[in-house]
């Protein structure tokens with residue numbers, strides 16, 4: 001916490017600054033970046049109610065899905081890592097502990113009806129960040145951060161599906177959910193990302209083999225093009241011959257970070273070339289170096305999920321710049337211009353720290369607001385601090401989270417079917433109906449007699 005005194009001093013002056021409107025950001029000053037990130041974080045935190053008595057830790061109110069809450073806690077872990085300000089660590093640990101769920105693999109039964117591999121993985125990646133950034137394990141017999149990431153990896157490798165398309169992960173975990181027949185890039189990309197980072201942390205070839213397999217498969221079916229563009233997904237009922245070609249920032253980002261981790265360990269030309277390719281292809285998401293969600297910002301159709309995607313490209317660009325330092329000359333101008341543009345329009349709301357979606361309108365706030373908008377601005381601003389970060393820990397170098405390579409192994413593939421529950425419920429319900437009917441009839445009998 002060596003910056004806390006600086007933060008304290010700046011905290012006082014920020015009250016005056018906030019009156020002037022907008023987030024003050026001097027990108028050449030770490031103290032200014034920290035203060036800006038802090039103001040953005042206060043606003044982001046105001047959306048979270050899960051720590052209130054009677055509410056559920058790890059859930060955001062409607063309309064935010066469960067996965068985005070995992071993504072948000074990853075953002076708070078990054079916030080602490082970059083700034084040293086630990087004020088959100090307590091709600092983060094509480095939320096992540098509460099959502100550990102079945103098999104200690106972030107599969108909470110409450111989420112079964114919408115639980116995709118990508119949703120599970122966003123919590124798994126938060127746990128991976130906790131391990132890399134040395135957030136102390138929960139202790140008390142609870143699974144370690146690292147083992148939670150390993151459990152997500154192990155459950156997902158067992159879902160690798162050779163039945164169609166020559167492999168790949170389906171979007172959904174359970175057969176009864178919409179999207180079960182879609183093999184999408186973010187699910188496979190998250191799996192790649194976790195495998196690559198586990199490889200960097202632990203050095204075990206099992207992880208790199210799976211990372212390589214996921215990468216090759218995405219290329220083979222065309223979810224990734226030869227020139228490193230990432231498309232949304234493909235229908236496995238058509239054996240993945242039809243690809244939906246819409247491109248999202250987070251797909252570029254999730255692969256960029258994984259490729260950076262692979263390069264960091266191997267330092268070979270194969271991964272260097274791939275990583276450079278992903279960075280170059282991500283150019284489509286920048287207008288004059290300012291990040292834009294091209295698929296939906298210009299037509300005004302970004303949904304609640306999509307409003308948060310720039311957060312993850314920003315996050316993973318910061319990670320990439322740390323673990324593959326030769327990428328800085330390409331990434332740095334993009335992060336700087338984007339952070340400046342993002343901060344400039346964070347001037348709405350009561351405290352004038354609320355951010356809109358669009359960063360490319362030269363400081364004009366577009367009037368939208370929410371967890372996604374706020375998290376994206378916070379992540380891009382705090383990522384500027386990558387030059388001051390010590391870098392993700394590994395088992396050999398500073399890591400404190402406990403490994404459990406068996407975590408999440410031998411989990412039944414479709415662990416929950418609603419059939420037995422439904423039958424029970426129906427039986428219960430019809431017995432109840434019968435009792436009510438009898439009561440009415442008895443009542444009626446008394447009335448007529």
Ligand SMILES: *[C@@H]1O[C@H](CO)[C@@H](O)[C@H](O)[C@H]1NC(C)=O
Pocket residue numbers: 042043044046349351353
């Ligand atoms: C506004 O600022 C006050 C005082 O710092 C803080 O308690 C509150 O959470 C902030 N609200 C938002 C939405 O940032």
Ligand SMILES: *[C@@H]1O[C@H](CO)[C@@H](O)[C@H](O)[C@H]1NC(C)=O
Pocket residue numbers: 056057058098099101108110
């Ligand atoms: C599941 O839902 C119940 C009822 O809302 C809640 O009490 C519980 O905390 C939830 N569990 C998780 C892991 O979200």
Ligand SMILES: *[C@@H]1O[C@H](CO)[C@@H](O)[C@H](O)[C@H]1NC(C)=O
Pocket residue numbers: 160162167
């Ligand atoms: C699917 O293919 C992978 C890679 O070729 C292989 O390692 C794995 O054993 C296969 N799984 C099944 C269930 O056939």
Ligand SMILES: *[C@@H]1O[C@H](CO)[C@@H](O)[C@H](O)[C@H]1NC(C)=O
Pocket residue numbers: 164165166220221239
């Ligand atoms: C399905 O796609 C895979 C991978 O592209 C291919 O190996 C396989 O032959 C295809 N199956 C059919 C039935 O076309």
Ligand SMILES: *[C@@H]1O[C@H](CO)[C@@H](O)[C@H](O)[C@H]1NC(C)=O
Pocket residue numbers: 264267322323324325390391392393
């Ligand atoms: C790999 O990443 C670590 C941080 O985890 C960093 O300290 C190291 O310099 C990187 N290795 C190379 C070759 O850049």
Ligand SMILES: *[C@@H]1O[C@H](CO)[C@@H](O)[C@H](O)[C@H]1NC(C)=O
Pocket residue numbers: 204205206405406
């Ligand atoms: C590598 O990981 C695999 C799978 O988790 C495990 O079976 C194996 O024992 C590990 N090897 C080492 C050297 O840790």
